[in-house]
Amino acid sequence: MFKDQVDEILQKAIRRRASDILFLPKEGQYVLKFNIMGVAREVAQLPLAYGLQIINYLKFKADMALSEHRRPQVGAYLLEDKDNKKVFGRFSSIGDFLGHESLVIRLIYQETNVNESYFFPEQLQRMQAACAQKGLILFSGPVGSGKTSTMYNLVRSLEKGQVMCIEDPVEIYEPAFLQVQVNEKAKMSYAELIKASLRHRPDVFIVGEIRDPETAQIVITAALSGHLILSTVHAQNAWGVVRRLLDLGVSPTDLQQTLQIIVYQRLLPTREGRIKALFEELGVSEIPWDKLEKVTVRQMTPEWRKKLEKCFYNKWISEETLHKYLKG
Incomplete structure (x- = not known):
């Protein structure tokens, strides 16, 4: 169930051809944004604990250290769209002074033409x-x-x-x-x-x-x-x-x-x-x-x-x- 929900977030961003997926901490919650054509648009607000759970799950997929929440980290994970075409995900995380971690996923598409x-x-x-x-x-x-x-x-x-x-x-x-x-x-x-x-x-x-x-x-x-x-x-x-x-x-x-x-x-x-x-x-x-x-x-x-x-x-x-x- 949880995995399906996270996969749906990723697929929704890919369907909209977003260049970035952003999980940003804000006032006791997480704001989910998609960067589409250079504009970061808010698509959802997530409870703090749930947002952290998603971030940890994605960090695990990208082979990033789950125990590190403040220092910058980078990772990568190969995604697929609905047509099974590869979409390269480049992950970057960093924590703020309160220890709340943010995560940005850069999506790089393989153009057919x-x-x-x-x-x-x-x-x-x-x-x-x-x-x-x-x-x-x-x-x-x-x-x-x-x-x-x-x-x-x-x-x-x-x-x-x-x-x-x-x-x-x-x-x-x-x-x-x-x-x-x-x-x-x-x-x-x-x-x-x-x-x-x-x-x-x-x-x-x-x-x-x-x-x-x-x-x-x-x-x-x-x-x-x-x-x-x-x-x-x-x-x-x-x-x-x-x-x-x-x-x-x-x-x-x-x-x-x-x-x-x-x-x-x-x-x-x-x-x-x-x-x-x-x-x-x-x-x-x-x-x-x-x-x-x-x-x-x-x-x-x-x-x-x-x-x-x-x-x-x-x-x-x-x-x-x-x-x-x-x-x-």
Whole structure:
């Protein structure tokens, strides 16, 4: 009975194509919310004890420590929709100062028709062409903007040999790839795992994030040695990725030699009630390498505005969405 009730919550979120399921403590109870098209909507209020029971059950499923209620934890669990299609659940929990635990489940869907997930399939084709070369394919965008899904879709389309994924945590279950997870306590950092993975002779790397000088340098070294590497960098737009890597100690010469394309990604709600990805793409030949100090890192490229306005004129998005995303 209890298991059926929890399963119904999960299936209801999947049917509505929610991106997140949130169990949040509030004033002696739990509030259940679904994040749908970027808006967290309340769907139920649960008694405190019952909410905790659900959280413990889901933590058990995701192989998380049941005895820990305050420190942050992450886990994963493979779900299925009504058609038996896999939905990857990424779990994250943390406790507040009162010891009340919250749980967020990120739902990652496997799209049957990848092109239907993008406003302009030609943008994906440009990325695929870049992936046919060796070097760096870099992504930026807010948390939850679909960067990992895009990287996985790109690599699946390549039909390459050995693919090595290094993430913190692993976000998408893909049995065709060799997936390893960062564990700082066990001295398994991004940099250490990349070094160890090079001995496996992978054809392609997916690196969850370049976030420190050591990881940046080992990624550049791997790219210079002839590997294809897809990774993410925290930045507000494509130009910001260049500045961020320079700040991490990457030389302009090495970056110019290894970079193929930078992609800034956002997920926009459509008038049809779906979510689609829009990209800002910056190729290596479009970067003024001799004038990097004059690059305005907070500015989107003109192409972003053109694509966004085309989405509006084609009545794919609302005017509200147009103005909301003009600056990325």
